[in-house]
Amino acid sequence: MTKLQLLNTNHTLCFAKGFYRYRTRLNLASLATSPNLISGGYSSKTCIPSRLKFTCYATLSAVVKNHTSAFDGKEAALLVEELRVNFNTGRAKSYEWRISQLQNIAKMIDEKERCIAQALYQDLSKPELEAFIAEISNTKSSCMLAIKELKNWMAPETVKTSMTTFPSSAQIVSEPLGVVLVISAWNFPFLLSVEPVIGAIAAGNAVVLKPSEIAPATSSLLAKLFSEYLDNTTIRVIEGGVPETTALLDQRWDKIFFTGGARVGRIVMAAAAKNLTPVVLELGGKCPALVDSDVNLQVAARRIIAGKWGCNNGQACIGVDYVITTKDYASKLIDVLKTELKTFFGENPLESQDLSRIVNSFHFKRLESMLNENGIADKVVQGGQTSEDKLNISPTILLDVPEASSMMQEEIFGPILPVVTVQKIEDGFQVIRSKPKPLAAYLFTDNKELQKQFVQDVSAGGISINDTVVHVTVKDLPFGGVGESGLGAYHGKFSYETFSHKKGVLYRSFAGDSDLRYPPYTPKKKMVLKALLSSDIFGAILAFFGFSKDS
Amino acid sequence: MEDMKETVEQSLREMRETFASGRTRSVKWRKTQLRAIIEMVKDNEDKMCDVLFQDLGKHSTEAFRDELGFVIRSATTALDCLDKWVVPRKSNLPLLFYPAKGKVISEPYGTVLVMSSWNFPISLSLDPLIGAISGGNTVLLKSSELSPNASAFLAKTIPSYLDNKAIKVIEGGPDVATILLQQQWDKIFFTGSPKIGRIILAAAAEHLTPVTLELGGKCPTIVDHHSVSKDMKSVVKRISGGKWGSCSGQACISVDYVLVEQSFASPLIEMLKTTVKSFFGDNPKESGCLSKIVSKKHFQRLARLLNDPGVKASIVYGGSMDEDKLFVEPTILLDPPLDSEIMNEEIFGPILPIITLRDIQESIGFIKSKPKPLAIYAFTKDENLKTRILSETSSGSVTFNDVMIQYMCDALPFGGVGESGIGRYHGKYSFECFSHEKAIMEGSLAMDLEARYPPWNSFKLAFIRLAFREAYFKLVLLMLGLIKVRDQ
Numbered sequence A: 001m002t003k004l005q006l007l008n009t010n011h012t013l014c015f016a017k018g019f020y021r022y023r024t025r026l027n028l029a030s031l032a033t034s035p036n037l038i039s040g041g042y043s044s045k046t047c048i049p050s051r052l053k054f055t056c057y058a059t060l061s062a063v064v065k066n067h068t069s070a071f072d073g074k075e076a077a078l079l080v081e082e083l084r085v086n087f088n089t090g091r092a093k094s095y096e097w098r099i100s101q102l103q104n105i106a107k108m109i110d111e112k113e114r115c116i117a118q119a120l121y122q123d124l125s126k127p128e129l130e131a132f133i134a135e136i137s138n139t140k141s142s143c144m145l146a147i148k149e150l151k152n153w154m155a156p157e158t159v160k161t162s163m164t165t166f167p168s169s170a171q172i173v174s175e176p177l178g179v180v181l182v183i184s185a186w187n188f189p190f191l192l193s194v195e196p197v198i199g200a201i202a203a204g205n206a207v208v209l210k211p212s213e214i215a216p217a218t219s220s221l222l223a224k225l226f227s228e229y230l231d232n233t234t235i236r237v238i239e240g241g242v243p244e245t246t247a248l249l250d251q252r253w254d255k256i257f258f259t260g261g262a263r264v265g266r267i268v269m270a271a272a273a274k275n276l277t278p279v280v281l282e283l284g285g286k287c288p289a290l291v292d293s294d295v296n297l298q299v300a301a302r303r304i305i306a307g308k309w310g311c312n313n314g315q316a317c318i319g320v321d322y323v324i325t326t327k328d329y330a331s332k333l334i335d336v337l338k339t340e341l342k343t344f345f346g347e348n349p350l351e352s353q354d355l356s357r358i359v360n361s362f363h364f365k366r367l368e369s370m371l372n373e374n375g376i377a378d379k380v381v382q383g384g385q386t387s388e389d390k391l392n393i394s395p396t397i398l399l400d401v402p403e404a405s406s407m408m409q410e411e412i413f414g415p416i417l418p419v420v421t422v423q424k425i426e427d428g429f430q431v432i433r434s435k436p437k438p439l440a441a442y443l444f445t446d447n448k449e450l451q452k453q454f455v456q457d458v459s460a461g462g463i464s465i466n467d468t469v470v471h472v473t474v475k476d477l478p479f480g481g482v483g484e485s486g487l488g489a490y491h492g493k494f495s496y497e498t499f500s501h502k503k504g505v506l507y508r509s510f511a512g513d514s515d516l517r518y519p520p521y522t523p524k525k526k527m528v529l530k531a532l533l534s535s536d537i538f539g540a541i542l543a544f545f546g547f548s549k550d551s
Numbered sequence B: 001m002e003d004m005k006e007t008v009e010q011s012l013r014e015m016r017e018t019f020a021s022g023r024t025r026s027v028k029w030r031k032t033q034l035r036a037i038i039e040m041v042k043d044n045e046d047k048m049c050d051v052l053f054q055d056l057g058k059h060s061t062e063a064f065r066d067e068l069g070f071v072i073r074s075a076t077t078a079l080d081c082l083d084k085w086v087v088p089r090k091s092n093l094p095l096l097f098y099p100a101k102g103k104v105i106s107e108p109y110g111t112v113l114v115m116s117s118w119n120f121p122i123s124l125s126l127d128p129l130i131g132a133i134s135g136g137n138t139v140l141l142k143s144s145e146l147s148p149n150a151s152a153f154l155a156k157t158i159p160s161y162l163d164n165k166a167i168k169v170i171e172g173g174p175d176v177a178t179i180l181l182q183q184q185w186d187k188i189f190f191t192g193s194p195k196i197g198r199i200i201l202a203a204a205a206e207h208l209t210p211v212t213l214e215l216g217g218k219c220p221t222i223v224d225h226h227s228v229s230k231d232m233k234s235v236v237k238r239i240s241g242g243k244w245g246s247c248s249g250q251a252c253i254s255v256d257y258v259l260v261e262q263s264f265a266s267p268l269i270e271m272l273k274t275t276v277k278s279f280f281g282d283n284p285k286e287s288g289c290l291s292k293i294v295s296k297k298h299f300q301r302l303a304r305l306l307n308d309p310g311v312k313a314s315i316v317y318g319g320s321m322d323e324d325k326l327f328v329e330p331t332i333l334l335d336p337p338l339d340s341e342i343m344n345e346e347i348f349g350p351i352l353p354i355i356t357l358r359d360i361q362e363s364i365g366f367i368k369s370k371p372k373p374l375a376i377y378a379f380t381k382d383e384n385l386k387t388r389i390l391s392e393t394s395s396g397s398v399t400f401n402d403v404m405i406q407y408m409c410d411a412l413p414f415g416g417v418g419e420s421g422i423g424r425y426h427g428k429y430s431f432e433c434f435s436h437e438k439a440i441m442e443g444s445l446a447m448d449l450e451a452r453y454p455p456w457n458s459f460k461l462a463f464i465r466l467a468f469r470e471a472y473f474k475l476v477l478l479m480l481g482l483i484k485v486r487d488q
Helices: A003-021 A028-033 A073-088 A095-111 A113-124 A128-154 A191-202 A216-229 A242-249 A262-273 A297-308 A327-345 A361-372 A427-433 A448-457 A492-498 A523-533 A537-544 B002-021 B027-043 B045-056 B060-085 B123-134 B148-161 B174-182 B194-206 B225-244 B262-280 B296-307 B362-368 B383-392 B428-433 B458-469 B472-479
Strands: A157-159 A168-176 A179-183 A206-210 A235-237 A255-259 A279-282 A288-291 A322-326 A380-382 A396-399 A416-422 A440-444 A462-465 A500-508 B089-091 B101-108 B111-115 B138-142 B167-170 B187-191 B211-214 B220-223 B257-261 B315-317 B331-334 B351-357 B375-379 B397-400 B435-442
Touching: A073 A179, A073 A206, A073 A242, A095 A113, A095 A128, A095 A191, A095 A216, A113 A128, A113 A216, A128 A191, A128 A492, A128 B458, A179 A191, A179 A242, A191 A206, A191 A216, A191 A255, A191 A492, A206 A242, A216 A235, A242 A262, A255 A262, A262 A279, A262 B194, A288 A297, A288 A427, A297 A327, A297 A440, A322 A327, A322 A427, A327 A380, A327 A396, A327 A416, A361 A416, A416 A427, A427 A448, A440 A448, A448 A462, A448 B435, A492 A500, A523 B060, B002 B111, B002 B138, B002 B167, B002 B174, B027 B045, B027 B060, B027 B123, B027 B148, B045 B060, B045 B148, B060 B123, B060 B428, B111 B123, B111 B174, B123 B138, B123 B187, B123 B428, B138 B174, B148 B167, B174 B194, B187 B194, B194 B211, B220 B225, B220 B362, B225 B257, B225 B262, B225 B375, B257 B262, B257 B362, B262 B315, B262 B331, B262 B351, B296 B351, B351 B362, B362 B383, B375 B383, B383 B397, B428 B435, B458 B472
Parallel strands: A179 A206, A179 A255, A206 A235, A255 A279, A288 A322, A288 A440, A322 A416, A396 A416, A440 A462, A462 B435, A500 B397, B111 B138, B111 B187, B138 B167, B187 B211, B220 B257, B220 B375, B257 B351, B331 B351, B375 B397
Antiparallel strands: A157 A168, A168 A500, A380 A396, B089 B101, B101 B435, B315 B331
């Protein structure tokens, strides 16, 4: 083991132990003083309980180094206090404020498109068009949707009341939660920062954004752009790594929205528990793609490639993690994947401009060690080349790797695609269900019956049939995980709702007050109540006049 | 306790097996269980009223209104609406995605834990259970040990009415709760105090379990006497009913304190006194219409609150207590010290502080200075004040000109915010509370857009730009080569 690996193993262990020992009061203070506790740990082949193994690496710090932090608990407290005071002035609640901030975000995206694309290139070598599709355009269209729909979203919903509360009328009113914290991830550092902020602003909250320090160019760009374009009395960016995050998590928030790995997700939720803060956790998981043997192979292969390598080179929480197909069909599928890979990325993918790189050397080593595990090398059927100085790994396909390998136990989060074979396609369901619930599950088939069964039997955050990833761009669908892949959902109106409290409002009049409800209690009152509660008007009238239907 | 651990693990295994069998997902199974709940309540009406009387001294009418009748109503609503709730919701997809279809389906979480509370031990157990069953989950219910008779009744009766491989009851106190929280659940639904709520949330974090917390808080009642002077009789009745008529104030949505202008405080108090007398007679202890305090511990807590010298001096009505009978008389306080314990913790008992203000508009600031309550009640016809309350304060719910009745309105979500809880239920919201909304997109392999895929070029960029703007006409022009790539 290299020194780095050893260090990480120790810290992972240390973390895991700590986690179990201090289950209900996670020791955040200790996390602050030794940042490597969260930052470390990919060699999970040690004695970590299996459910901790699934980690989306999106927010784990890569570099194990000692931080000297300028932003500590005291400053975090001051920040939250200031934002709370500003929130309490009620300004952020107004429609005008919200719309003006949203318009400023749209303007910011329009005007700074180039800078954003450049920052994404610096952090991830993200191809311009990919950056544009996956991040810039996507964020912009979310923002435009919020601007267009905000009035509708904010309108109170009138609901029908029943006889039990007659005469009355009722409404559900959305109100902002208050001061919220958004912690985002490095893999889509712009989208995953701005999209939740759009929801928080649309709902009228004051918001602090903590972008990921692992995408430093985008992080500092966001800090700069937000202070330039948005209202700084209620919208802030705090840059930093683990110590800053810890200082932030120590404060009382009205909501915490976190995108990242399940392990840090647990820390966030435990920290939130102290203040009864509701959380949204957008985590990851091993998203499977099940490929039936009757499909249009070329289109299926292209969509798998788009959802694997075309999606930040596999570093996406909804990217295809592994493929399941039947034994007979695997070689055909792999052949087409190979051909299409060539059309997409050329003969030498390490040189391709159309692929993102691995985010940093920590993750490069993590992926490399996956490939170097025993019994893996001879399973490689495509790719496998690495280039450490460029932080590149060529699109790699493996056939039937051992189930116990870390590639099949952890979220891969990189350009490696294992293909798992099963006897019958239905056996694939069992493979998926034997693992924690993923954020997305994909199925390629024209068989309607199989589609139906898949939709019903496979539990996942979302499902796409005959395609990958695109369901996420549909604003009318909630995006969020279940079980190990997260809790809560957002996008479109769901973002607005995620950052709102739904307040039930009942308007009553004084007309028709009956003594039924009040003591002293008599048998007659009970009888009338009984009829009323079952919405039995006739029975209620009878009982009121002293008749019983039963008698 | 080792035995208990084994029992819990065994139950959990069995429930997971049942869930995996897929039985609980069928609408038929859910409906059968819901019908069985109604049948159970109807069959055991007298028995249920008995246990509620034993545990809390609840009058059977009160028991029927707040618990049995409520549960029957809730189960009937679920039964009537279930077919509608389970239908997948269609989503609109952009034209570009044609011929794909989008929908959202509700799927059960799996095996869920419901921890209920002692103040409404039947309804706060069965109502969440109705939601969990509607959602198609297997459920373990932990009833509260502080209402032992109701708890024993549920543990004995539920298995004989409901599918006992899918729905289980475990009795016990904090030690059992601890064992339960060590297990992995797919959802936890808890009714109780913020203190325990924090423990639940922290325990749930370990397994990333979603949690609904139904907590409480100090629910204020604003009396704007200027605008409701004509209806003062109803106002006072409703306040008294909401304070003393429902489990003696031991309810999370009961009136905690009243805010009123100084000038109107004494007339209000006089009217409250008269109403208390008309409700409970001259000797409320013997009226049979007032619930008792649930336990010695809670009785002593209330005694401690009242025995604070500043608080004691503020008593304007009642104040007598009988520890043997766990009885606390309906008590009214006028302006107890604002820093006293009684004004800073949820009272959860038959003591009503009246806080006077110079101007009723100050009530907004007063409420905002405290943690967010589960409910705010306001008696007012002043539209301006109504708007201010709605837009400036935050609470689980707001009810104008009445108290507590929002609980009965199943079209409204019931749940807190901030200190008063997380999540919501009742009616359709109960179903949603116990369901995961799974987003589905059904595409076809028949049509494919080249512009989605690398290698990237400026034509593709132009195409995608237009696609995101949903500018389909320009898109067609672009594809026909009628506009230049750079024009975008």
